Amino acid sequence: MGGEQLGEPLHAQVSSLRATRWFADRPVPASEIVRVLEAARWTGSARNRQPWRFLVIGDRGLLRRLSLLGGYAAHLAAAPIAVVLAVDHAVGGEDAEFDAGRAAQSLMLAAHGLGLGSCPASFFPSSNADQAGRLCKVQTPWKVRTAISLGYPAPAPPGRSAIPTGRLPLDRITRWIGC
Amino acid sequence: MGGEQLGEPLHAQVSSLRATRWFADRPVPASEIVRVLEAARWTGSARNRQPWRFLVIGDRGLLRRLSLLGGYAAHLAAAPIAVVLAVDHAVGGEDAEFDAGRAAQSLMLAAHGLGLGSCPASFFPSSNADQAGRLCKVQTPWKVRTAISLGYPAPAPPGRSAIPTGRLPLDRITRWIGC
Numbered sequence: 001m002g003g004e005q006l007g008e009p010l011h012a013q014v015s016s017l018r019a020t021r022w023f024a025d026r027p028v029p030a031s032e033i034v035r036v037l038e039a040a041r042w043t044g045s046a047r048n049r050q051p052w053r054f055l056v057i058g059d060r061g062l063l064r065r066l067s068l069l070g071g072y073a074a075h076l077a078a079a080p081i082a083v084v085l086a087v088d089h090a091v092g093g094e095d096a097e098f099d100a101g102r103a104a105q106s107l108m109l110a111a112h113g114l115g116l117g118s119c120p121a122s123f124f125p126s127s128n129a130d131q132a133g134r135l136c137k138v139q140t141p142w143k144v145r146t147a148i149s150l151g152y153p154a155p156a157p158p159g160r161s162a163i164p165t166g167r168l169p170l171d172r173i174t175r176w177i178g179c
Numbered sequence: 180m181g182g183e184q185l186g187e188p189l190h191a192q193v194s195s196l197r198a199t200r201w202f203a204d205r206p207v208p209a210s211e212i213v214r215v216l217e218a219a220r221w222t223g224s225a226r227n228r229q230p231w232r233f234l235v236i237g238d239r240g241l242l243r244r245l246s247l248l249g250g251y252a253a254h255l256a257a258a259p260i261a262v263v264l265a266v267d268h269a270v271g272g273e274d275a276e277f278d279a280g281r282a283a284q285s286l287m288l289a290a291h292g293l294g295l296g297s298c299p300a301s302f303f304p305s306s307n308a309d310q311a312g313r314l315c316k317v318q319t320p321w322k323v324r325t326a327i328s329l330g331y332p333a334p335a336p337p338g339r340s341a342i343p344t345g346r347l348p349l350d351r352i353t354r355w356i357g358c
Contacts, residue, residue, distance in 0.1 A: 010192050010292025014218040014285050030358075037353055039193040041346050043284070046301050047251070048342050050352070058358020072226070081358055094276050094324060095301055101280025105222070106193050109288065113189025122225050122274055136356070145273060163227050167220050173229070174216055177315070179209075179237020179260055 017109055020117025021075040023151030028080055032114050036150070037083070039110030045099035051092045052103050055084040055136055057147070065135055066121075066147055069128040072163075073121035079149035082121075083107060084132070090141030097145070104148060117153035120146055196288055199296020200254040202330030207259055211293050215329065216262070218289030224278035230271045231282050234263040234315050236326070244314055245300075245326055248307040251342075252300035258328035261300075262286060263311070269320030276324070283327060296332035299325055 037054055045051060057063055058081045066084070067077035076082050087100045108118040123129040123145055133144040216233055224230060236242055237260045245263070246256035255261050266279045287297040302308040302324055312323040 007186060010189070011214050011218050011289035013189050014289045014292070015221045017221070017223070017285075019223050034349070035190050037349055039190050041349055041352065042194045042196070044196070044198050044299070046299075048344065048346075050347055052352065054353045056353065056355045056358060059356055062357060093303075095303075097273050097276040098280035098283070098301075098325065101277035102284040103280075104277070105281040105284035106196075106288075109285075110190035110193045113193070120223070120225075122277075124272075124274075146277065165227065167227075168229055170213070170216055170220055173220065173231065174233045174235065176235045177238055178241060179235060 013113065014109060017112050019119040020153045021078070021119050021149070022154040022156045023079050023117065023149070024154045026080070026152045028116065028151060032116065033081065033150070035114060036107055036110045036116070040103045040107035043099070043103040043106045045102065046092060046095040049088075049091050049099070051088040051096045051099055053086040053142065055086060055138075057082045057084055057136075062135060066123075066132055069123045069132050070121055071124070073123065073147070075119050075149045076121050076147055080151040082147045082149050084136050084144055084147040086133075086136070086138045086142040086144050088141055089143050100146065104146060107148060111150055115152065116150055119149045121149065122146055192292065193288060196291050198298040199330075199332045200257070200298050200328070201333040201335045202258050202296065202328070203333045205259070205331045207295065207330060211295065212260065212329070214293060215286055215289045215295070219282045219286035222278070222282040222285045224281065225271060225274040228267075228270050228278070230267040230275045230278055232265040232321065234265060234317075236261045236263055236315075241314060245302075245311055248302045248311050249300055250303070252302065252326070254298050254328045255300050255326055259330040261326045261328050263315050263323055263326040265312075265315070265317045265321040265323050267320055268322050279325065283325060286327060290329055294331065295329055298328045300328065301325055
C-alpha cells in the first residue's frame with residue numbers, strides 16, 4: 001500500500017507513482033502533510049522564482065465545490081485533504097506552469113513515499129479556474145489551475161476509469177542524436 | 180556524490196534535489212540514460228495524454244548551439260548530454276507545460292538517484308524556443324521550451340551563480356483551510 005520500499009532505488013520509486021482517486025476514511029496527520037509540503041517547497045524553478053503557494057484544504061464543503069470545477073475533479077470530494085496550487089503567472093509566463101508541474105510531482109512523490117495516494121485535478125475551462133481562485137480567496141496575479149488530492153489509498157471500484165492507463169513505449173517517444 | 184542514500188526516505192531524497200551546472204568529463208552509460216527516461220515515461224499527465232517526446236542530445240555542436248538560446252542555458256554546453264523536451268501544445272493547452280514539468284521532475288529525480296546531476300534550461304524568448312525546435316528538427320505542434328543537462332557532477336567554481344539560492348520558509352508559502 002505504501003509507496004516506500006526501503007532499499008528500492010529512487011528511479012524505481014519514481015517510476016512506480018500512479019494516480020490514486022479513492023481514499024480510506026483515515027485522517028492524514030499534519031506532520032505528514034508538512035513533510036510533503038517540504039518536498040514541494042524545495043523544488044527548483046526558473047531563476048529560483050518559486051512561483052507557487054500551497055493551500056491545504058480540509059474543509060469538506062470547499063472540497064465538494066472544487067470537485068465540480070473540472071471534468072475529472074470528482075476525486076477532490078473523496079479525499080480527506082487536497083493541496084491547491086496557486087501559481088504566479090505574472091512573473092513566470094509559461095515557465096510558471098512548468099515549474100508548478102515540477103512542484104506537484106515532488107509533492108506527489110514525497111506523498112508516495114509516505115504511503116499516501118494522490119491525484120491532480122485541473123480546473124477547466126478558464127472560467128472554472130477563475131471560480132476556483134475565488135473560492136480559495138486567491139487574488140491576481142495568482143491563478144488556481146490545479147489541486148492535488150491526498151490521502152491513504154482505498155481500493156478503486158472496478159471498471160470506473162474512462163481514461164486509458166499505461167504509457168507509450170520508450171522507443172516511440174525517444175530520439176537519440178549524436179550519442 | 181550520488182543522490183542515492185540507501186534507506187533514506189523518498190520524501191527526503193526528493194527534498195534534496197538541487198541543480199547541477201558543472202559536470203565531470205565522464206560519459207553517462209546508455210543504460211543509465213534509459214533508466215532516467217523510463218522514470219520520465221511513467222509520469223502521469225492530464226487524461227494520460229503523455230504530451231512529451233524526449234530527444235537525447237550528445238552532439239557537441241548541437242549542445243553548444245542550444246546553450247546560446249536562453250539567458251541561463253550555458254550549462255548545456257558543459258554537459259555530456261542533454262534531454263530536450265518536445266511538448267505537444269495542441270492537445271494540452273496550459274496542462275501541456277504543467278505535465279512537462281512533472282516529467283522533467285521525475286527525470287531529474289531519477290537521475291539524482293543514479294548519482295547524476297541535472298539542470299533544466301528554458302529557451303526564451305519564444306523566437307529562441309522556435310530556433311531550438313528547428314535545430315532539433317521538431318515540427319508543429321511540438322514545441323521545445325526546455326532542455327535538461329545530465330552528467331556526473333563536478334565541483335562548481337566559487338562565486339559563479341547570479342541567482343539567489345535557498346527557498347522561502349514554509350509558513351510564508353502555505354495556508355491551511357479547514358484542517
